[in-house]
Amino acid sequence: MSTFAHTLNEQVGYEFTASQQYIAIAAYYDAQTLPQLAAHFYRQAVEERNHAMMMVQYLLDADQEVAIPGVDAPQTQFADAVAPVSLALAQEKRVTAQIVELVKLAREEGELVGEQFLHWFLQEQREEVASMTELLTIVERGKDNLLHVEEHLGRAAGGESPLGAGAPPAAGGAL
Ligand SMILES: [Fe+2]
Ligand SMILES: [Fe+2]
Secondary structure, three states: OOHHHHHHHHHHHHHHHHHHHHHHHHHHHHHOOOHHHHHHHHHHHHHHHHHHHHHHHHHHHOOOOOOOOOOOOOOOOOOOOOHHHHHHHHHHHHHHHHHHHHHHHHHHOOOHHHHHHHHHHHHHHHHHHHHHHHHHHHHHHOOOOHHHHHHHHHHHOOOOOHHHHHOOOOOOOOO
């Protein structure tokens, strides 16, 4: 396996780790009867799962070995309602750095097809860091009355990302 393929297999694990973390955050909000915040993170969890499966499809298409990794246990307890969003933003920034490293590796190894595949993920990370930064601002502003946050998310719901149409195919189909 090339270093690029090996590192992309590792990234599959990080995407599933992100998915598990978002499920944990969604369950935390759901338990506090904050359904819009919960729904937001349940959706994010599915998106991260789809990212992992896009990488699996790439490895299959490139005739590279697929070695699905295990995931670390997510954080399930939080000091307050702001903490999960801070954690989520840190996670998105970490994933951005990981994707950037993958692009560099693809370039070093002359894997230009792999590099092109990753361009969508660079755009996706720009969008996810931006939207999580915005959500952090909203939750910090509304932390004393989370119903304001719920109302805001309720109004904002339904805005599909324009990146959806150009997304790479996911193994087994995107959910
Ligand atoms: Fe992702
Ligand atoms: Fe993400």
